[in-house]
Amino acid sequence: MGSQVAIVQDTPGVTRDRFERQVEWQGRHFNVVDTGGWMPGGTELDGKVSRQVESAVKEADLVLFVVDSTVGVLDDDQAIAKWLRTSGKEVLVVSNKVDTDKREFDKWEFLSLGLGDPFPVSALHGRKAGDVLDEILIRVPRRDGDDEVEVVVERQGPNRTPGIPRVSIVGRPNVGKSTLFNRLVGQDRAVVHDMPGTTRDSIDTVVETPDGPMMFVDTAGMRRRSRVDESTEYYSFVRALRAVDESDIALLVIDATEGITSQDQRLAERIDASGSPVVVVLNKWEMLNADERAEIDIEIGRKLFFVGDAPVLKMSALTGKGVQKLRPVLQDSIEQYHRRVPxxxxxxxxxxxxxxxxxxxxxxxxxxxxxxxxxxxxxxxxxxxxxxxxxxxxxxxxxxxxxxxxxxxxxxxxxxxx
Structure with missing residues (x-):
């Protein structure tokens, strides 16, 4: 709403994680949470995404149920509508892809969902989005302090919040970024699955630490450019780079079992070029024997020499061993990054x-x-x-x-x- 926050494409299952942003409309402020598709009867990954959807609905004051006007009501739409009717939540049906007034729109078909009048919009062109926003203000109860919420824009990027350090977690696909993110956040906020490329948007969560709040950003896996040929992956790649550029510090997660690859080197160079400090995380350390550990120690100095004396932490995001060393290192690096000298x-x-x-x-x-x-x-x-x-x-x-x-x-x- 206002800017393209979630990846929009005519491909089922593009959005997989919850993606949250604050919105202001007519002086009112509220959070919009974009979720993945609700597919509880599908694969293991579909089940995990569906649980994310259910958690988001449980926490919501209002649910926007988006349907495709070009295909009408599908069996999946009926199943979702049935579930939403039993959720006890206020629901607004949004019929997308109604690009012009001349486009045929069967209002009565969508009334069969039993969730009230549908609102025809074109999310791609922004058509009648204002009508939906007006309806949200009517249906969402006003809370104390709504008008005092500060909308923040900072020079280093639209996603930054003043006073809260921003830590991006980057790396090749399937090296354990989301597992580390969930370990740091303390809940299963990102969908974790053993299929490369599960995370396609950058997800950010503020965590309270003994040293104050800290924002962790889980980014999509960054592949070689020659392999970023699917448009969805391209936008994910761009967002991951943007997350690095907007960060106070980057965690470069490397799969220790695979050694330092050429792509790891390219990512380190990209972080170095951004001017952000970097902490190298050797994940899956528990899977290496003594000889393999000695070998990767040598590789670090030889292949990542350009990051200088950047901290190198060895850990297991899956078991949590060694993760406790990360926050003090982050705090020191962030303090140095912001230091001013008379x-x-x-x-x-x-x-x-x-x-x-x-x-x-x-x-x-x-x-x-x-x-x-x-x-x-x-x-x-x-x-x-x-x-x-x-x-x-x-x-x-x-x-x-x-x-x-x-x-x-x-x-x-x-x-x-x-």
Whole structure:
């Protein structure tokens, strides 16, 4: 509503997880939860998705039952309507794909569902969506504080919430991202199944920790571009990249039983390019013997050298062993990522570094300051161009002087006449 939140496509079963966003209409605020299809009699995965739907309906004040106007009432529609009639919930039938007034729409057929008058809309074109929103305001009871809810927009992305660190969980398909997400969140919020690609949207949940709230984002599995040929997977891939760009920190989940693959390397490079700090999670660690563990330790240094001293945690998301080490590491990295250093302290560290090792050919930093955080960005005003090796030395001096750990640091250089 307003922006395309869930993946919309003419393919059954595209939406698999609950996907929630806050909506504002006519000064009222409410949460919209997009669910997967209710298919309780299908496969094991269908059953898990159906349980997600049932949980969402149980928590809802109003249910929007979306039907396809182009095909009429199907047996599945009748089964869902029967279940909804016994749920005790307020239900609004929304007949989708009514793209124009001229399009034939059999209102009486959908009245047979026994859930009241259907509302004809075109979700793709936004046609008559306002009518549905108006009806929602009529049917959803007003609660205390509704008008005081703050609608938040932050510079780094529409999905960010000020004051709440955002942690994206990324990795190749079927490496255990959703299992880790559920372990961190403390409930089965994401659908976990052993079929690659179960998660197609990015799902976010705020978790209360001893250090304050933290938002975890479970993203779709990121495949090689040559394999992202299905349009649904393409949009999932784009959303996963966007989740990384909007994050304070990324967890790169790697299947330890498969070693460090070329795709793991590409994902690490993509995270590094985003400027977000990264924590490498070697999942399924309990399945490795001593020799295999020693081998992957060597692989980390050889194949992921460009992430520097990024923390590497070994754990089992399935059993929970080692997961408790994650939150303190995340908290430290996030604090470093947002750290601001007073200008006088920056210049003190730079002066000491130059005294210990002067720049070649008479180069010198005249003045320095931190211009931004997220990631920490420092501007150096110099009398002449400094070689890259010396700039790396100054970066290392700043990192060690202010304990920035493994978070990325950006150095900008501006030449100024003496």
């Amino acid at each position: 200008t006088r302290d920056v210049n003190r560290v730079i002066a000491r570094a130059q005294q210990q090792q002067p720049a070649p050919s008479g180069g010198r930093v005249l003045y320095a300051l931190q211009g931004a955080s997220d990631p920490p960005t420092f501007t150096l005003f110099v009398n002449k161009e400094l070689p890259p090796t010396y700039l790396r030395y100054l970066e290392r001096s700043i990192r060690e002087g202010f304990e920035f750990g493994s978070v990325p640091i950006k150095i900008r250089v501006r030449k100024r006449a003496e």
